[in-house]
Amino acid sequence: MRILITGGAGFIGSHLADRLLDEGHSVIAIDNLATGHTRNVEHLAGHERFRFVKHDVTEYVYVEGELDVVVHLASLPSPVDYLRKPIPTLKVGALGTHKALGLARAKKALFMLASTSEVYGDPLVHPQPEDYWGNVNPVGPRGVYDESKRFAEAITMAYHRYHGLDTRIFRIFNTYGPRMRVDDGRVVTNFIAQALRGQALTVYDDGSRTRSFCFVSDLVDGILRLLESNETEPVNLGNPDEMTILEFAQAVQRLTGNETELVYVQPTDERTKDDPQVRRPDISRARERLGWAPRVGLEDGLGQTIQYFRGLLGDEAA
Ligand code: UDP
DSSP: OEEEEETTTSHHHHHHHHHHHHTTOEEEEEEOOSSOOGGGTGGGTTOTTEEEEEOOTTSOOOOOSOOSEEEEOOOOOSHHHHHHOHHHHHHIIIIIHHHHHHHHHHHTOEEEEEEEGGGGBSOSSSSBOTTOOOBOOTTSTTHHHHHHHHHHHHHHHHHHHHHOOOEEEEEEOSEEOTTOOTTSOOHHHHHHHHHHTTOOEEEETTSOOEEEOEEHHHHHHHHHHHHHSOOOSOEEESOOOEEEHHHHHHHHHHHHTOOSOEEEEOOSSSTTTTOOSOOOBOOHHIIIIIOOOOOOOHHHHHHHHHHHHHHHHGGGOO
16 A cells, blocks of 8 residues: 555654555655654665655645555644644644645545544543543643644544545554654653653652553554554544553653652643543453554563663763
């Protein structure tokens, strides 16, 4: 198949590109490099079935020839990024999704939307099944991301219902692994970089909020299974292994050998406003309809991620 990935030089997009190429497909990766980086795809330079195009998906996308699949991953999914760049976040979720859908429709391609657990907001139902409609504050700081993805899901379903476009929607829960940006401000990268630099880990508030962390190869497996399925309803892709941020900090300390104290920080900006108190995917649908469940445990996944950051930080890493 010939597959276009928006956000193809990003953390998840580049791993998806690797996997699709391994399976014999051709990949066109487009990325405006706002948060993605050519470093993530430089090992693919010269690959005969891979092409990288620097382009912003909020602008008209022109692609010559046929396409079988469009995977729309372009986004600014890290809270520090979307708080800093709220308007580009809304634009890529709204205008970018519209352009990517238009491209898929013109090429009669399958359209796959990367959505998010943030569509559930600060959830009142726990764990979160796909038929929960969520608890999002539209005018809060996180609203720019959450609502852009909710809009993206709505317009995807409109193209499906009105234009008969074949579509898939996957809701990604906190995913981690090599190629995350060291400065993306998320808990995984903050803690690993702090630990490797011998600094104290910054636990926001009291560390009692929960997240469930999924290793990137498991997510990519789920995306491929969804691609091969006929499932047009949204599907959660995440690891149900839930833990508090405090427990997560301790796991990073243990695996890096960092022995500094944790510091409890009360961010003064809007970083933790409307921060979901709990998050854990109900993956019954993915299990039943795709035969998918994550396989990589935290120790293994974190080990690989720590190794990547050790290489990236070089002499800075203790
Ligand atoms: N967090 C933290 N310390 C950090 C960064 C994040 O305690 O240095 C917390 C944050 O407040 C949230 C959780 O970790 O409760 C996950 O945050 P992240 O930015 O990774 O992503 P989110 O799941 O909120 O989108």
